[in-house]
Every structure is written in structure tokens, then in C-alpha cells.
Amino acid sequence: MLIRFEARNFRSIGETVELSMVAVDRDRVEARTEALLGESLLPVAAIFGPNASGKSNVIAAFRWVRDAVANSLRVWDEQIPLEPFAFGRGPAMSSEFVVESTVDGVRNEYVLEVDRERVVYEGLFHYPEKKRRRIFERDGMELKLQRGLGGLSGTRELLTERTLALSVARRFNEPLVSTVARDLLNTQTLGNVPQRYQLAGIDFSARLAPGSSETMRWFEHSAEQTSLFDESELDIHVPYDRQQALALLRLADLGIEDVLVDTQEVSYSDSSEVRTRRRLRLLHRSNEDSVPFDFAAESEGTKTWFQLIGPVLKALRQGSLVLFDELDASLHPTLSAELIRLFHNPGTNPWGAQLIFTSHDTSLLSHLNRDEVWLTDKRADGSTRLGALADFAGERVRKSQNLEDAYLHGRFGALPQIDNAGLYRALGLIG
Numbered sequence: 001m002l003i004r005f006e007a008r009n010f011r012s013i014g015e016t017v018e019l020s021m022v023a024v025d026r027d028r029v030e031a032r033t034e035a036l037l038g039e040s041l042l043p044v045a046a047i048f049g050p051n052a053s054g055k056s057n058v059i060a061a062f063r064w065v066r067d068a069v070a071n072s073l074r075v076w077d078e079q080i081p082l083e084p085f086a087f088g089r090g091p092a093m094s095s096e097f098v099v100e101s102t103v104d105g106v107r108n109e110y111v112l113e114v115d116r117e118r119v120v121y122e123g124l125f126h127y128p129e130k131k132r133r134r135i136f137e138r139d140g141m142e143l144k145l146q147r148g149l150g151g152l153s154g155t156r157e158l159l160t161e162r163t164l165a166l167s168v169a170r171r172f173n174e175p176l177v178s179t180v181a182r183d184l185l186n187t188q189t190l191g192n193v194p195q196r197y198q199l200a201g202i203d204f205s206a207r208l209a210p211g212s213s214e215t216m217r218w219f220e221h222s223a224e225q226t227s228l229f230d231e232s233e234l235d236i237h238v239p240y241d242r243q244q245a246l247a248l249l250r251l252a253d254l255g256i257e258d259v260l261v262d263t264q265e266v267s268y269s270d271s272s273e274v275r276t277r278r279r280l281r282l283l284h285r286s287n288e289d290s291v292p293f294d295f296a297a298e299s300e301g302t303k304t305w306f307q308l309i310g311p312v313l314k315a316l317r318q319g320s321l322v323l324f325d326e327l328d329a330s331l332h333p334t335l336s337a338e339l340i341r342l343f344h345n346p347g348t349n350p351w352g353a354q355l356i357f358t359s360h361d362t363s364l365l366s367h368l369n370r371d372e373v374w375l376t377d378k379r380a381d382g383s384t385r386l387g388a389l390a391d392f393a394g395e396r397v398r399k400s401q402n403l404e405d406a407y408l409h410g411r412f413g414a415l416p417q418i419d420n421a422g423l424y425r426a427l428g429l430i431g
Contacts, residue, residue: 001101001352002041002101002356003022003100004020005098006018007096009084009096010057010064010082012052012378012382014382017386019356021042022039025370029346041354043344043353043355044357045354045355046356047357048359048362048365048373048376053378054384056325057384059323059324066189068114069184069185072163076163080117082095087381087382094114094115103179103183106128107130108180109125109132118162119163121140122137122138126180141161151172154172155172186318187320188314189322191323191357212295214314215308215311218310248309249309252302252305254305255284256285257284258282260279260280260282261278261279262278301330304330305331305335323357324356324358336359336361337363337367340355340367374389375389
């Protein structure tokens with residue numbers, strides 16, 4: 001489980017921001033005890049704040065680290081695709097990221113400092129007996145390994161100034177490294193986080209809108225189970241389960257009774273060639289009739305709920321992390337609240353999966369505890385400030401506080417500052 005994440009000098013993030021999943025209120029079922037850590041960790045964290053305050057960039061920073069570990073060995077030949085803070089000394093400074101997590105109950109810490117030309121520093125540490133021990137540490141091109149990890153010595157041969165040691169070392173199947181890398185790479189991102197960078201003159205632009213392919217895999221497999229999480233199914237290595245996916249789809253009460261995945265022949269007017277492609281349709285019920293609709297014809301809310309089913313079920317099976325930007329963009333508040341419940345409930349989330357999301361929907365605050373809420377705002381220099389609601393004004397943020405009401409009344413800040421006078425003046429309504 002994720003313990004905390006730090007980022008510095010990335011997009012709108014100037015000074016270091018930290019998102020912590022350590023529970024403040026430990027006396028509730030949602031807080032998961034980590035014995036070796038001596039703390040309880042949260043399955044959910046929500047980031048609220050006005051537009052352009054940097055909520056999405058907190059999510060994007062974590063996504064960037066995950067992609068860096070996945071891709072640096074393959075595509076970081078010419079330049080590191082980094083987006084430092086654009087103002088002040090940001091472009092001339094390095095960027096830093098820290099991911100601290102528990103894997104199999106053991107605390108691990110991954111530290112990375114990079115600029116656009118090279119990896120400045122990189123370190124992987126663990127705490128097998130609550131004392132920090134180095135797995136590897138890299139300062140420029142100098143790499144030091146923990147004693148007894150000779151199997152990782154080949155890492156030095158593949159290392160370059162722009163290749164992460166973790167990207168290389170994870171390929172040598174050393175459990176101390178591969179388990180940490182796998183935990184990071186299992187992180188899934190949903191929503192509207194833009195990931196833009198140019199590399200060797202090629203524009204690698206993409207929007208991370210959730211795709212349906214992961215969910216389709218669940219519906220292309222059959223299983224005997226009919227419940228969402230039967231006790232016999234609490235094994236993260238069990239293959240895709242169609243019935244579990246269908247149960248989660250029906251949970252949304254969208255009038256959909258089944259999912260059809262088949263093939264369709266497609267002919268082209270300028271060619272005699274006929275091709276086949278996979279087709280996805282959702283079977284809707286109406287009185288006694290059932291009619292299949294092409295997925296493209298569905299509402300945005302239905303598409304979003306369908307597309308998150310695969311990633312969410314995968315995370316609940318693996319105990320992994322899901323990052324969801326703008327959770328409220330296409331989902332009804334009732335469905336957003338239901339998604340939060342899936343991660344809160346130990347029955348549906350037995351392996352400690354975590355959900356971190358951004359939102360403007362203040363109604364969700366009634367489903368969150370004070371230590372699960374984070375707030376962003378923009379400093380005078382344009383940089384993002386991230387703060388924990390539980391730390392705001394000390395003990396005045398009580399466990400019993402009506403968070404939605406207090407937020408909307410501006411008690412915690414993180415609300416847009418609307419300049420009505422400026423608008424009226426521009427419209428010529430006032431002098």
C-alpha cells in the first residue's frame with residue numbers, strides 16, 4: 001500500500017508537495033493496520049480545489065514516475081521527457097519524486113531526482129526491521145548495491161545517464177527489486193490527466209481517458225461465481241471473472257442486463273477486402289424485451305462506469321493503486337460514492353487496494369473522513385500548494401465536522417476566487 005508520495009518541480013508543482021495515506025483516525029474499519037510500519041493506512045484519498053490549482057498534476061506526477069520506470073530503458077535515449085515548473089528557477093532545477101509504500105508488509109522507499117539531461121540521483125531502500133537499508137543507490141553513473149545482490153551487477157552494464165536503475169534492475173528477477181517495481185507498475189490511471197512530452201522530435205501526446213479493453217477482458221471469460229466477492233475468490237491470482245464484472249455493472253442500475261463481445265465483419269468502399277473486428281454491445285432491458293446497443297451509443301456516464309470496471313476489479317484483486325482524475329466528470333454522485341465504498345469496505349477490498357482521486361463534487365465529502373481529504377490552491381507565484389484537511393486549523397477540524405458545509409462556506413479555503421467586478425466591467429455593465 002502507498003504510504004506517501006512527494007513531488008517537487010513538476011508542472012505547476014514548484015516546492016515539494018506531499019500526499020500521505022497514513023491514517024490520523026485509526027479507530028475505524030477503513031484504516032488498515034500495518035504491523036511492521038506501526039501505522040494504519042487509508043484506502044482512499046480525495047483531492048479538492050479550484051480549477052487550475054494543480055489537482056490533476058499531483059496525479060500526473062505519480063503517473064510520470066510509473067511511466068519512467070516502465071519506459072526509461074526503451075525510449076529515454078535523447079532526452080528525459082520532464083516538465084519542470086515553468087516559472088522562476090524551475091526550468092534550471094532538477095525535479096524530485098519520492099514513493100514510499102509497503103510491499104508484503106515491508107516498508108520501501110524509492111527516491112528519484114532527474115533533470116532533462118540525466119538522472120541526478122536514484123535510490124531504493126527498505127526497512128525489513130524498521131531500520132533503513134539500501135537495496136541500491138545511484139549518484140550520477142556510480143551505482144552501489146546492497147551486499148549479497150550480485151545478481152544485479154549486470155545493471156551497471158545497461159545503465160546510461162538517462163536510464164533509471166530501477167528500470168534495468170527489475171529485469172533481473174531479484175525479489176527485493178522486482179516486487180517494488182511491480183507494485184509501482186500495477187498503478188492504473190483513469191480520467192482526464194493529460195500526459196504530454198516530446199522526445200527526439202516526436203510528439204507523444206495522449207489523453208489518459210479510460211479505455212474499455214481492460215473491462216472487455218473480464219466479459220470475455222466465464223466463471224461459476226455469481227457474487228461480487230465470494231470468499232473462495234479472495235485470491236489475487238484467480239483469472240478474469242465475468243460474473244464479478246457483470247455484478248459490478250448491474251450495481252450501477254443502468255438498465256443493462258448483459259454484455260456482448262463478438263466479432264463483426266467490416267468492408268471498405270475503396271477495397272474488396274473484408275476485415276473482422278471486435279464489437280462491444282450492452283444489452284438493455286425494457287419490460288419483456290432486451291435490445292443490444294453499440295457501446296458508442298451509450299451515455300458518457302455509462303461508458304465511464306463500464307470502463308472503470310476492469311481496472312477497479314483488477315486493483316481489488318491485486319491490492320494495487322488506482323488514480324482517478326475528475327471522478328465526478330461523467331459519473332453521477334451516487335456512483336462515485338459507491339466506488340468509494342468498494343475501496344472502504346474490507347469485504348470488497350480485502351487486499352488493501354487504494355483509490356486516489358480528484359473532484360469538484362463536494363457531496364462526496366459526506367462519504368469521506370477528515371484524514372482522507374486533501375486541498376489544493378495556487379500560490380502567488382503560480383505554484384501548487386497541497387495540504388491535508390486533517391492538519392487544517394488543528395483540532396478545529398473535528399471527526400464529526402460536516403465537511404461539505406464547511407468547505408462550501410470557505411472554512412478551508414481551496415475555493416475559486418470569482419472576480420465579478422472584473423467580469424461586469426469587461427461586459428460594460430459597470431464603469
